Amino acid sequence: MARFLHIADVHLGFDHYDSRTRTKDFYLALKDVLEKHAIAAKVDFVVVAGDLFEHRMIQPAILGQAKDCFEMVKDAGIPVIAIEGNHDNRPYGTRTNWLRYLADDGLMTLLEPSVGDEGVVFDPWDGMHGGYIDLDCGVRVYGSAWYGSSAPRAIESLAAAIERVPAHEGQTVMLFHHGLEGQIARYQGALRYDDLLPLKEVGVDYLGLGHIHKNYEVEGWIFNPGSLEANNIQEADFERGAYLVEISAEGIKAELKRDYYQRSIVRLRHNTNGQESLEDLEQAALGVIQKAIKKQKLKPEDEPIVELRIEGKVGFDRLDLDTRKLQQELKEASGALIFLFRYNVEATEYQAPLIEDANRSQIESEVFTDLLTAHNSYKKRAAQLAQGLIELKDMNLKGETEEDLYDHVVGLLDEKN
Structure with a gap:
């Protein structure tokens, strides 16, 4: 039996509320979950299913946060395996990114399938690059890239590439950063369950997803832990966390862990x-x-x-x-x-019915009354004040002085009158 921690959508460097304290929350959440549910739990490995960072371009302090967390895990002798998500994937034509920097620094294994004459190719991890890795605990882990809208076609290629890899006797985990339909509202481009079945058919026992910030599990082999921290106020209503997983020939036991640092x-x-x-x-x-x-x-x-x-x-x-x-x-x-x-x-709007042959004076009276009735401060005296406003209008038309108009308004507003 092997045990591992599955996290996704960490979003280090989150800065939406322009608060350094809030940005630090995402670092504290990652550090605490790794301390409690990877190091203290003595797992065999940790997987990060995409979006470790909030932005492709990050500040030195954010890189320092990532290094602090993964150096701690490395010192505990626990390997970290990661894939790119849509937030931290390299732009077209760019040869490297910050995940690659962490991998080159020996802090994680960044799995990336390559492309050959037959399409997608899974090369074994050689210490620096590869699309899959066989771990000492007997588990094989496959990685994937960020495919966006081409994900359904990519899955077929990934499944075909897995079939070309030498057979493996242990359990198989695959990391894939994409969402499944029906989990959250208004999410465009989600995959259907049937889109993912080719991966199950070629022997994937545990499909570790990311991308959607809400926890869900489907048919005992698809698992998405959700984000570690809420990225917006709506996500406060989502159940989310990190999966502590036991995997063996007998099956999978995945327990969602939520007892780590999170801001209320x-x-x-x-x-x-x-x-x-x-x-x-x-x-x-x-x-x-x-x-x-x-x-x-x-x-x-x-x-x-x-x-x-x-x-x-x-x-x-x-x-x-x-x-x-x-x-x-x-x-x-x-x-x-x-x-x-x-x-x-x-x-609040009030509108009294007008008689069909209402004259101008009646219409003015009803309009003033409706406006005053809609205001809590004046509604109890609406009729009296409406009449007073009509009188004020007439006084102005007659050319009375501003002093007289002012005195009329003062008297009108005096609740003793």
Whole structure:
């Protein structure tokens, strides 16, 4: 029996929120998962199924993070086997990339099938290059490139190339960076299950996928652990982690491990009904945050990522809310590292029916009344204020002074009148 750790979509160098602390999270997640579930678990090897890096061009500090992690694994005597993903694959015409640098530095085995007269060729690993490797634990591991939309055709070539490789008595693992249809919504170019069957037919016992950041397992031989960390707020809802796998002639046991360093992500929602005032809404948003902190037992040092969505209707002009100010107040109240504020509301609309032969004065009165009724601060006095606005219009048409107009408005807004 052999044991290995399957990770994918590490995305070292993640920088979407322009936060160095958040970028460091991806390094800490990788380091912790390797310490707990590779080194401490004493696995025979580690596989990285693509997208070790977020970008093809990386900063020296990000390369340093990768070297720190894989030097630690190397010192423990555990080989690391990797393939390219779409984020870290070499552009057309480029001869090297940072995965190749790590391989040349002896920190990993980068498996890459070559192309010969017969198409795809799997050469054995020679210490520097190769498409497959036979490990001391009795497992053979095949690698693949990033094929994008040509993946279905590539699978047929890969299967044919495996058939040309000398037979192997142990178990076979293959790494493939691509997604399977039906796992997440709105994913274009996903493979069908039948597209992958040629690999099973030529003896692949464990197909280790990457690319989709959500964990899934299909038919006991296709495994995708998901990303180690969430790359966006939506991924907080995905189950994801790293697979600790036992593989033998008796079968496969893959256990998803999630107990490693990950920053807390809290997604909250508040629905409005159009009855709240501006002040009510601000207090309600603060209440939602305070309730979540208490329920999830968050501490100031946790510095979670928090998203609050306010949706529905409001009884005031939606632009009256100072969203930047409220977002900052809620960020401070939650102690969030990153606070995402989504304000998707519509102002409540009222429209009274008009009689068919309504005159101009009646139409004006109804329009003013509808506008005032839609605003929580004025709706209780809508009829009185509407009449006052008509009078204000008439005063202006008569050419009355600005002082008289101002006094009329002050008197109109005085709730004692």
